Amino acid sequence: MPGPSKPQSKSIQRVKDGVRRFLDTMAEEQDWDQENASDSTAATERSSHTENLPEEYVRLAKQESQTLEAEQRQIAVWRAEMEAILKDREERQSYFADLAQERHSRFQMMLERAKDQLAGKTVPEQAPEASEAEEPDEPVSEAKSLSPVSSQPYSAPTLDLLEASTLETDGLVSPEKLEEQERKLQNTLDSFAVDATVYDAVVGPRVTQFRIRPGIGVRVEKISALQKNIALNLAQTNVRIQAPIPGEPYVGIELGNGNTMPIRLRSVFESRAWQQGKETIPITIGMDIQGKIIVADLAKAPHLLIAGATGSGKSVCMSNLIVSLLYRFSPEELELVLVDPKRVEFGLFRQVPHLIHPVVGEAKKAVALLKWVVSEMENRYEILAEKQVRNIAGYNAKAEAQGFDKMPFMVVIIDELADLMMTSKGEAEASLARIAQLSRAVGIHTIIATQRPSVNVITGVIKANYPTRIAFQVSSIVDSRTILDCKGAESLLGQGDMLFNPPGFARLVRIQSPMVQDEELMRVVTHVTEGQMENHRVDLSSFDGAVAGSTEALADGADDLYMEALKIVAETQKASTSYLQRRLRIGYNRAATLIEEMEDRFHIGPQNGSTPREVFVTMEELSR
């Protein structure tokens, strides 16, 4: 931006030039006068010429002074802009200074507590940011005391069961590295002749976001087009560009920190967001780039879809969600239904007293369970109608006033949706859609996860009914679009790095999920099961038979040769149209239709270039 003196000196220079030109002309006029004094024609011309000259110069001088005034006005505008920018910087500086101070004192406190613990002192379980309104002696995480249905009242787990946060300063990016990255980023922008400046950087737990201010008239697409070049110049594997950052006049370039600072679940429970939040069913999501703890309300979500490649952090995230519920609700307040076709993920939770059915491993049983949930939902609607209330909140308020039993929330968590879709796509999809559309008012919520973000699993029906989504790292842009309807998840870093689409917001938030280890989970589960009895009240006997997982149902409504074709595919683990043609002695069209039908019913995977289709069905399953 030019300094204030520059345009002024130019104008003065222009005025000086004008005056000099005027004096030169006057001198010329004088010479001309002397030389041509006798010539009458020339005298007439001269007189008219000299008469016009002053007017011309007056006009020029006026023009110059107008230009000068306009330039002074422009300088005043620039000065005001500069002052506004300076003020903005000062405000930001003081905001970050406060934030740093707050974090420093929090870390100091945690450090002190850790030292005390190491020294063997008993540390009272007190959260650093507990609300002033709370009773001083009461542990912050303590749930409301409830009348027991089992042997003892539910005792909510305490914070000391979880690992304390450690100060891992190595995880933070050093100022030198930050400066170097900023320089390289600016060089990359300059080398591609993109008029944009690196404005500042925000260091998050996993990534650092550099905020870029584009120059006037620079299209943001020009910056996002540099994604691969930025990755190359800064030696990064994954670079995510937000162009623009929603609600801000910047483009965000997110680079991995190299070292990571794992976030502990305990630090989320110790945060103000968790302890003072007003959520009806709070669930911990993690920490965003600005270091803010994100706690969502499942009651508002009201259903959650989680997808990501294998090893990206889905199971850890789901454990966080379950532990959040155990910390907040007693079995009388919240019922849990867990479906785990992989049979390894929810094993630790199988004795939790909130479960109303043992953890379901078999996909067919899971479909039956979903049908039971639909019938439970309908029952609950009848109960609400009897009491003339519109939703669970109204019912529970009336229950408190009139002294009858409250209606518990119910959370159904499915770890691998693909297995359900494979067994009985139509029924699983229909039940999930029905639950998703109607169950919010009666307090039933579902959380479904999958590691296969293909359109066969996350179908249009599922997507339409699950607007709140979490995407962990995926392998391709196509997968990211299937989950989030936009790209971005393919640029995540894995290990709990996620994009969250919060309920009611049309933008994605990048969040690092907290880490919780099996030993911590075991301690929490042991604590909550102590003195509690199982409450497996669900009876699936009237739903088991109705599941379309039987071999006949597998071929329901399909070509007569469908079962035979499926057996060939299961036996050979090969899904090829020409092979089916030969084995079944049928034409190409019929064989191709059979293959398409198998893909639709999720018995085989989609066509993927020259790679053979995946086969999901086995002979063992068909012979059941």
Ligand SMILES: Nc1ncnc2c1ncn2[C@@H]1O[C@H](COP(=O)(O)OP(=O)(O)OP(=O)(O)O)[C@@H](O)[C@H]1O
């Ligand atoms: N929030 C996290 N912070 C740090 N590390 C994590 C986090 N989440 C996951 N990890 C790491 O990634 C590994 C895999 O995570 P997880 O088992 O949750 O993946 P997944 O997506 O469930 O995989 P799969 O679909 O194969 O079960 C964990 O063992 C852990 O080491």
